[in-house]
Amino acid sequence: MKNHFYSFALAVALFVTTSCSSDDQSANTSPVPFAEENPWLGLLAETNLGQTTLVFIDDNNYYDMGMAFIPTVKGQINSFVVKLPESHNNIRISLWDRTTAEILRTEYIDVLIANTDTKLEILPLQLQKDKEYVVAITSDDYYMLFQENGSAVTYPVSVGNITVTGGTDQLANAQQMPEFYTANAISGIVSFNFQQTE
Numbered sequence: 001m002k003n004h005f006y007s008f009a010l011a012v013a014l015f016v017t018t019s020c021s022s023d024d025q026s027a028n029t030s031p032v033p034f035a036e037e038n039p040w041l042g043l044l045a046e047t048n049l050g051q052t053t054l055v056f057i058d059d060n061n062y063y064d065m066g067m068a069f070i071p072t073v074k075g076q077i078n079s080f081v082v083k084l085p086e087s088h089n090n091i092r093i094s095l096w097d098r099t100t101a102e103i104l105r106t107e108y109i110d111v112l113i114a115n116t117d118t119k120l121e122i123l124p125l126q127l128q129k130d131k132e133y134v135v136a137i138t139s140d141d142y143y144m145l146f147q148e149n150g151s152a153v154t155y156p157v158s159v160g161n162i163t164v165t166g167g168t169d170q171l172a173n174a175q176q177m178p179e180f181y182t183a184n185a186i187s188g189i190v191s192f193n194f195q196q197t198e
Contacts, residue, residue, distance in 0.1 A: 033195070036078060039069065040191035042159030044145070049186050051148035055085045059140045064178045065169035065188030066136030068098055073161045075196040076124040077105075083118065083189040084111045086141040093190060095125065096177040098132035103175065119193075127194070132165060137190040138172045144187045152183035161196055 044050045080093050088111050095105045109120040127133065147153070157164045167186030168178040 034075075034197070036193040036195045037160045037162070038081065038191050038193050039159040039162040039164060040081070040189070043067075043157055043164050043186075046157045046159060047153045048147045049145040049153065052146040052150070054144040054146075056144065057086045057141050059142070062138055062140045062172035063142065063169050063187065064094070064136045064138050064172050064176070065142060065167075066134065066178070066190045067167050067186060068132060068134045068165045068181075070132045070156070070163045070165060071127045071129055071161060071194065072158075072163060073196045074127070074129045074198050075161065075194050076126050077122065077192045078124055078195055079119050079121045079193045080107060080109065080135075081117050081119050081191045081193065082109055082111055082137055083116065083143070084114060084139060084141045085143060086114050087112055088139060088141050092138040092175070093120070094136050094138070094175060094177075096134045096136075098134050098177070101177045103177075104133070106175070124195075126197075134168055134177050135190055135192060136168065136178050137188050138175075139188065142188045144185050145189075146185045150184055153186075155183075162194060 082091060082093065091109050091111055093107045093109060094103055096103055105125050107120055107122055109118060111118045155164065155166045166181040168181050169187045170178040170180045
C-alpha cells in the first residue's frame with residue numbers, strides 16, 4: 001500500500017512540475033509589444049527646423065498643414081499630438097493616403113492651453129510599411145518653423161521607423177490633401193505616436 005501511495009505522490013509531483021515548467025515557457029515566449037515613437041523631435045533635431053519660428057494667430061486664412069511620411073515597418077498610430085500658439089476648439093486632424101488622396105481618418109481635438117503639446121488618443125489606425133501618408137491640421141493659428149539661415153531641408157529624413165518626406169500645406173479647401181511642399185519650412189505642429197506591430 002505504501003508503494004502505491006509513493007508512486008501516486010511521485011506521479012502527481014512530476015505532473016505539477018511539468019505543468020508549471022510548461023506555463024513558465026509560454027509566459028516567457030509571449031511577444032513584447034513595441035514601444036511607441038513620435039518622429040517630431042527627431043525631425044527637428046535632424047533638420048534644425050525650429051531655430052527660427054514665426055507665430056500666426058487669427059491669420060486671415062485657414063490652412064491644412066503638416067507633413068508627409070512613410071513608415072518603414074507595419075504599425076499603427078495610437079494618438080495625435082498638436083501644438084498651437086493659441087487655444088482653439090475643434091481643430092481638425094486629417095490623415096490621407098498620399099498616392100490616392102483618400103482620407104483615412106479625421107479626428108477633432110480641443111487645444112485648451114496655448115504653446116503646449118495636446119494629445120488625442122484614437123482607435124488605432126493601421127499603417128502599411130513603405131506607403132506614403134500625409135497628416136495635417138486645419139487652423140488659422142499655427143507655427144511656421146525654419147532653419148536659422150532659412151536654407152532648404154534635404155528630404156527624406158529618417159527618424160526611427162518613420163521617414164519624413166516633406167512639410168506640406170495649402171489653403172484649406174474642403175479637406176483636400178495638401179499638395180504644396182515647402183523645402184525650407186514646416187507649418188503647423190502636428191505629429192503622432194506610432195507603434196510597430198510586427
